[in-house]
Amino acid sequence: MNVLVLNGSPRKNGNTERLLSHVIAGIEEGSKAEGLSAPVVVREQIGGRLIHGCTACFACSRNSNMRCIQEDDCVNDIVAKMAVADAILIGSPTYFADLTPETKAIIDRCGFVVGGNGDFLRRKIGAAVVAVRRAGGIHAFDSINHFFLIKGMIVPGSTYWNIGVARDIGDADRDEEGVRTMKNLGLQIAWLHAKLAGK
Ligand SMILES: Cc1cc2nc3c(=O)[nH]c(=O)nc-3n(C[C@H](O)[C@H](O)[C@H](O)COP(=O)(O)O)c2cc1C
Numbered sequence: 001m002n003v004l005v006l007n008g009s010p011r012k013n014g015n016t017e018r019l020l021s022h023v024i025a026g027i028e029e030g031s032k033a034e035g036l037s038a039p040v041v042v043r044e045q046i047g048g049r050l051i052h053g054c055t056a057c058f059a060c061s062r063n064s065n066m067r068c069i070q071e072d073d074c075v076n077d078i079v080a081k082m083a084v085a086d087a088i089l090i091g092s093p094t095y096f097a098d099l100t101p102e103t104k105a106i107i108d109r110c111g112f113v114v115g116g117n118g119d120f121l122r123r124k125i126g127a128a129v130v131a132v133r134r135a136g137g138i139h140a141f142d143s144i145n146h147f148f149l150i151k152g153m154i155v156p157g158s159t160y161w162n163i164g165v166a167r168d169i170g171d172a173d174r175d176e177e178g179v180r181t182m183k184n185l186g187l188q189i190a191w192l193h194a195k196l197a198g199k
Contacts, residue, residue, distance in 0.1 A: 001039045001193045003027060004085035006078070008092035008103030010048035015131035015172035016091040019164040022179050023089055023129060026186015033187070034194035042081055046102045047092075049074060053101075054108040061116035068109050075109045082110060086196075087125035087189055088153075090144045097136025099143050107147045114151055122152035123196070125189055129182065133167040156192045158185035 005024065009016040020043075027039050051073050059069035066083065067076050082088060092103040099107075114121050126148030130140045141161055148155050162185050164178030165171075172178060 001027070001031065001036060001086045001190070002084055003039050003041045003087045003089065004081050005041060005043045005089045006046045006091065006103070006106065007043065008047045008090065008100045008106070009131070010100065010102070011093075011169060012045055012048070014093065014169050015164060015166035016047075016093050016129065018170070018172040019129045019131055019178065019182050020089055020091045022182035023127065023162075023186045023189070026183040027087075027190050028186070029183075030187040030190025034190050034199060036190065036194055036197075036199065039190075042085075044074070044078060044081065046074075046078075046106055047100050049102060051075060051102050051105040052109075053105050054112055060113045064117055066113065066117050068113050070109070075106065078106060079110050079113050082114070083120055085124060086193055087127070088121070089127050089129060090147070091129035091131075092140055092144065094130060094132040094136045094140045097139045099140050103144070107144070111147055111151065119152055124153050125192055125196070126151075126153035126155050127185055127189060128162055129185075130163045131166050131172055132163055133165070137163040154192065154196070156185070156188040158182070158188060
């Protein structure tokens with residue numbers, strides 16, 4: 001299984017990154033249990049990079065060449081990685097009860113390129129992961145899931161919504177239920193991939 005993991009936090013080794021790592025550990029364990037080969041995981045640091053917003057030029061729909069016309073940031077590279085992924089994890093910390101701007105820019109830009117190119121994310125697996133200090137995490141979680149669902153992706157559940165409660169770097173590892181939720185999410189993703197692959 002090819003897994004693309006996008007970390008929307010500007011803190012490279014922060015809580016979102018830790019939570020995503022727990023999901024990956026679950027996918028690895030679940031892949032073994034399902035008799036799948038080890039997952040190929042590609043991690044991309046989105047947060048902290050300069051990523052332009054969508055300019056609503058609609059060139060991606062006119063050109064249908066799997067590219068955004070803005071070539072001076074990482075978006076087209078991410079689009080190409082999305083195209084070959086079986087599962088896409090998007091993680092973001094909660095910023096004012098929503099996503100980081102970098103995560104939102106990826107969703108807007110990639111979302112339009114995907115729409116202008118035959119909705120190629122259809123039936124891939126999508127999972128949102130969110131770090132939150134106190135409140136607004138569910139809204140950020142919903143924002144990511146809106147992207148997956150409008151693109152026809154399949155969104156597995158876990159044993160709670162995929163949110164880790166954390167403030168300072170490292171807190172996420174101490175949120176025992178959050179860690180368990182991420183691990184279980186990974187197991188679910190592996191199980192679902194096995195079913196989709198006819199295993
Ligand atoms: C600009 C900014 C806005 C934030 N807004 C919220 C918020 O609305 N609700 C909340 O509970 N935490 C908020 N936080 C805290 C982060 O979500 C929290 O510290 C999280 O664990 C950071 O994850 P990271 O280490 O992956 O960056 C905010 C942090 C920053 C820097």
